Amino acid sequence: MAFQKLVRFEKNGSPYYGDLLESSKEGHKIEILSGNLADGFRSTGQIATASNLTVPKYPVIFTKPGDALAGPNDVVHVHPDAQPKLDYEGELCVIIGRDAKDVSEHNALDYVLGYTAGNDISARNFQIPEASGGQFCYAKSFDGFAPIGPVICSPTVVPDPQSLQLKTLVNGEIVQETGTSDMIWSVRQIIAHISRGTTIRRGTVIMTGTPSGVGFFKNHFLKNGDVVEVEIKGIGKISNQISFDS
Secondary structure, three states: OOOOOEEEEEEOOEEEEEEEEEEOOOOEEEEEEEEEOOOEEEEEEEEEEEOOOOOOOOOOOOOOOHHHEEOOOOOEEEOHHHOOOEEOOEEEEEEEOOOEOOOOOOOHHHHEEEEEEEEOOEEHHHOOHHHHOOOOHHHHOOOOOEEEEEEEEOOOOOOOHHHOEEEEEEOOEEEEEEEHHHOOOOHHHHHHHHOOOOOEOOOOEEEOOOOOOOHHHHOOOOOOOOEEEEEEOOOEEEEEEEEEOO
8 A cells, every 4th residue: 555644653552553644733633554564554444633743852863884885876786685675765965074073053064074965775674663673774784775976065065955956766757856955854953963972983974864755655665677866956866776686
């Protein structure tokens, strides 16, 4: 089943998944779905109202190892165990230009070397709560799962990282399209948060999060031979073919 806005909520002490139909100050109207993230969902025909849907207080943080890095036109070779539910996540990437620790939001952009485009490739079969216990790192850490590029644009070229347009295409079809003004946390907020009590070394690449449209929520995953492009207007485009290893 395809849905528009998947949410997870609590009803009578039990967790449920649903499709968010309407949202207001009084509550949220949700169509209850049966099934799970791994096998897909079906409508139950039931409607629930929830009043406490909130975003986390802080961004969800995970790391990718250096060997996850790939070039803007590299073929991404995918291990057999990561193939069943392979997904794309087009993102704005921030490259840190000097060591940063305890940085304020006000000064955060002073630590930026530049900006580029990236794809936070994810093996969802290792990310679902039933398999991962809630952690994201393993699903996103395979070799080649972080293609970025094609250039690093200086802050003089991109003075405001919240005024960019991003789109992701799979085999030429647009699957994600948004402005970075819609990000839940701004680049300033992200840098300030991850540098709290932690040294962020020069050269660190920060992937800032992906918009709606990933295959995970449509139960439509990448296949062998697919080409994924992530383009940010004014920065450029990466284009990576997916190759399933045998």
